[in-house]
Amino acid sequence: xxxxxxxxxxxxxxxxxxxxxxxxxxxxxxxxxxxxxxxxxxxxxxxxxxxxxxxxxxxxxxxxxxxxxxxxxxxxxxxxxxxxxxxxxxxxxxxxxxxxxxxxxxxxxxxxxxxxxxxxxxxxxxxxxxxxxxxxxxxxxxxxxxxxxxxxxxxxxxxxxxxxxxxxxxxxxxxxxxxxxxxxxxxxxxxxxx
Amino acid sequence: xxxxxxxxxxxxxxxxxxxxxxxxxxxxxxxxxxxxxxxxxxxxxxxxxxxxxxxxxxxxxxxxxxxxxxxxxxxxxxxxxxxxxxxxxxxxxxxxxxxxxxxxxxxxxxxxxxxxxxxxxxxxxxxxxxxxxxxxxxxxxxxxxxxxxxxxxxxxxxxxxxxxxxxxxxxxxxxxxxxxxxxxxxxxxxxxxxxxxxxxxxxxxxxxxxxxxxxxxxxxxxxxxxxxxxxxxxxxxxxxxxxxxxxxxxxxxxxxxxxxxxxxxxxxxxxxxxxxxxxxxxxxxxxxxxxxxxxxxxxxxxxxxxxxxxxxxxxxxxxxxxxxxxxxxxxxxxxxxxxxxxxxxxxxxxxxxxxxxxxxxxxxxxxxxxxxxxxxxxxxxxxxxxxxxxxxxxxxxxxxxxxxxxxxxxxxxxxxxxxxxxxxxxxxxxxxxxxxxxxxxxxxxxxxxxxxxxxxxxxxxxxxxxxxxxxxxxxxxxxxxxxxxxxxxxxxxxxxxxxxxxxxxxxxxxxxxxxxxxxxxxxxxxxxxxxxxxxxxxxxxxxxxxxxxxxxxxxx
Numbered sequence: 001x002x003x004x005x006x007x008x009x010x011x012x013x014x015x016x017x018x019x020x021x022x023x024x025x026x027x028x029x030x031x032x033x034x035x036x037x038x039x040x041x042x043x044x045x046x047x048x049x050x051x052x053x054x055x056x057x058x059x060x061x062x063x064x065x066x067x068x069x070x071x072x073x074x075x076x077x078x079x080x081x082x083x084x085x086x087x088x089x090x091x092x093x094x095x096x097x098x099x100x101x102x103x104x105x106x107x108x109x110x111x112x113x114x115x116x117x118x119x120x121x122x123x124x125x126x127x128x129x130x131x132x133x134x135x136x137x138x139x140x141x142x143x144x145x146x147x148x149x150x151x152x153x154x155x156x157x158x159x160x161x162x163x164x165x166x167x168x169x170x171x172x173x174x175x176x177x178x179x180x181x182x183x184x185x186x187x188x189x190x191x192x193x194x
Numbered sequence: 195x196x197x198x199x200x201x202x203x204x205x206x207x208x209x210x211x212x213x214x215x216x217x218x219x220x221x222x223x224x225x226x227x228x229x230x231x232x233x234x235x236x237x238x239x240x241x242x243x244x245x246x247x248x249x250x251x252x253x254x255x256x257x258x259x260x261x262x263x264x265x266x267x268x269x270x271x272x273x274x275x276x277x278x279x280x281x282x283x284x285x286x287x288x289x290x291x292x293x294x295x296x297x298x299x300x301x302x303x304x305x306x307x308x309x310x311x312x313x314x315x316x317x318x319x320x321x322x323x324x325x326x327x328x329x330x331x332x333x334x335x336x337x338x339x340x341x342x343x344x345x346x347x348x349x350x351x352x353x354x355x356x357x358x359x360x361x362x363x364x365x366x367x368x369x370x371x372x373x374x375x376x377x378x379x380x381x382x383x384x385x386x387x388x389x390x391x392x393x394x395x396x397x398x399x400x401x402x403x404x405x406x407x408x409x410x411x412x413x414x415x416x417x418x419x420x421x422x423x424x425x426x427x428x429x430x431x432x433x434x435x436x437x438x439x440x441x442x443x444x445x446x447x448x449x450x451x452x453x454x455x456x457x458x459x460x461x462x463x464x465x466x467x468x469x470x471x472x473x474x475x476x477x478x479x480x481x482x483x484x485x486x487x488x489x490x491x492x493x494x495x496x497x498x499x500x501x502x503x504x505x506x507x508x509x510x511x512x513x514x515x516x517x518x519x520x521x522x523x524x525x526x527x528x529x530x531x532x533x534x535x536x537x538x539x540x541x542x543x544x545x546x547x548x549x550x551x552x553x554x555x556x557x558x559x560x561x562x563x564x565x566x567x568x569x570x571x572x573x574x575x576x577x578x579x580x581x582x583x584x585x586x587x588x589x590x591x592x593x594x595x596x597x598x599x600x601x602x603x604x605x606x607x608x609x610x611x612x613x614x615x616x617x618x619x620x621x622x623x624x625x626x627x628x629x630x631x632x633x634x635x636x637x638x639x640x641x642x643x644x645x646x647x648x649x650x651x652x653x654x655x656x657x658x659x660x661x662x663x664x665x666x667x668x669x670x671x672x673x674x675x676x677x678x679x680x681x682x683x684x685x686x687x688x689x690x691x692x693x694x695x696x697x698x699x700x701x702x703x704x705x706x707x708x709x710x711x712x713x714x715x716x717x718x719x720x721x722x723x724x725x726x727x728x729x730x731x732x733x734x735x736x737x738x739x740x741x742x743x744x745x746x747x748x749x750x
Contacts (some may be wrong), residue, residue, distance in 0.1 A: 001319065001374070002374075003374070004322070004371030004372075004374060004375065004376070004377045005371060005377040005379065006370055006371030006372070006377055006378075007371055007372070007373075007374070021666075022666045022667045022668075022669055022670065023638040023669070023670040024638075024662075024666060024667075024668070024669020024670035024671070024672070024673060025666050025669055027576075027669075027670060027673070028669070031573070031576060062666060063663050066660070066663060077663070077666065080578075080580075080659075080662065080669075081580075081659055081662075081663050083577075083580070084577075084578055084579070084580020084581070084658065084659040084662065085580050085581070085657065085659035085660070086580070086581055109577065177617060178635075179615065179635055180614070180615045180616065180617035180620070180635065181614040181615065181616060181617060181623070181625070181631065181632030181635050182617045182618070182631075182632070183616060183617065183618040184630060184631055184632075
């Protein structure tokens, strides 16, 4: 069984919010996850693990100052910032990036904004990223120092067809439950009205 | 000075108020009518139903329709539902009928798979071969009444049918990837699904066909040779009911750019018609005919809710005045702009918005193409422009959210409610902040309050990217502020937390775009409606006519 894209987005958004991200960041995380799925990258296991670890502590990995000085940084906060601020430079280096696979959607946006083909390297993970492709050796638990540079594409895109696997739903569901309000006598009485 | 041809679109501050959105009516741009026009224009072909419903009323049927390039099939299941299990609420676990719209023509294996899942609805699972999932319950009293009459060999009293307008009502029509169905973005490149909610509308249209056939089938099983089929006239007067609650309300808030497209299309249509310099006597006659038709519809509109009873009474009076106004409009230039301006002065919101819909009716040639711009790739407008200056954000807030800045959200009345998702039902709900638990888990639907908070948080010149780096809690609302610059109709310009806010206004707006009629609120948060009433069945679909409202006597 697979999920639909809309089910995936809804589930991840709830899960990210349940883990403590703001609503706006939760929207970003859901969109990033969908982008990875659309590029054939099944990052659900990594996302479930990441959100489980960060549950209730996400603010600690938010960007504390710029330039970065912290030991650990959230890939979603960092990704939003580097894409939205349209970071310049032939080579960008960021230390302490957790679950770096989640930077890829934002590097893709940066590539689109800059009109360049980019390359991301972290440990043994090396990936080419353009406005319409993500291609390379994906390592889901890669983390540490990320180097983003300009490079023409050398790898072939991973997968042409999107995939929204149903794995690890229970983690997202558990986190997502934290965004919901248990029934009370009042709510039970009123329901949806219908 | 502006030339007369430059009639602007109505201002968002006028249109996007809940009280006005809660007065919208179906129009040529409603999704049901877009679907029916396409089926007529493209000469869609309908197969005879593949009927497997037994004498006990249990079984399945397949209704296949062929468009120019593809076929779609409604797979309908009829069940034996004890009366005590019949419920319109989301807590229901069984229904009189359940449905899915299949992409193509199902095989026996497909039917077997769907039979295991579709009757379970939310508890089952469909696949990307299916486009929608739906269910419907009988309007028990009327169903039995009609079946008893037909079984006895006579037609039921038309007046008895008129007050309800349907014998079965849907309680959900899920699409867009729900419960495993195909995602909308996988079918939106098909012309037949380019306009919004076309798969859902096709589902309901075919459900209506099935329900009418099931009605005749039940009568025949009960009455044998003595039974008669429902007359074509009464059959056509029957729509499909729908019972809708709070689950639908946040849709308009959660899809701001889509909402803009719908409203902008409607407002553009109005502006185009107002710009018409002259109208022949024949066209004025057609306009009058449509107004008379709307008057009949208003006279047939029954509601039990005090607010709606008052609105319908006003509408009935408005339609009398409107017919007279059209009769005396004369052949001076810009008749429809003059008529609209008269309506702004003399009609209620209900009447004025009915006039907006009526004005489009004779002018399909300049209105119908707007159906092509009512969808949008929402993801293309999702991303935040981080390079924008926060001073610009502040000026956007002043320009588009003045109502929010003027609201005192420390006032208990102005923040009396909160939107949340029920853990038990996984559905949106509305709570009372002062008396109910859970407001800390509020959904991000407090647009006005959050915009005002963003405005207060802006205290230095910096880029959006740097602001959001420090204030991620404002990200969701800043995204919306940037959207509204390009999409001024994207936001409801009212406080969705206010103690007096009526969720049914949001429901009415959305359902009017579906093409629903006979809005009948049952409280401030749920209502019943009718869909496809008076619409042609497949055998008549190619005949022209104003199918939405009843034709006035002597209509051309």
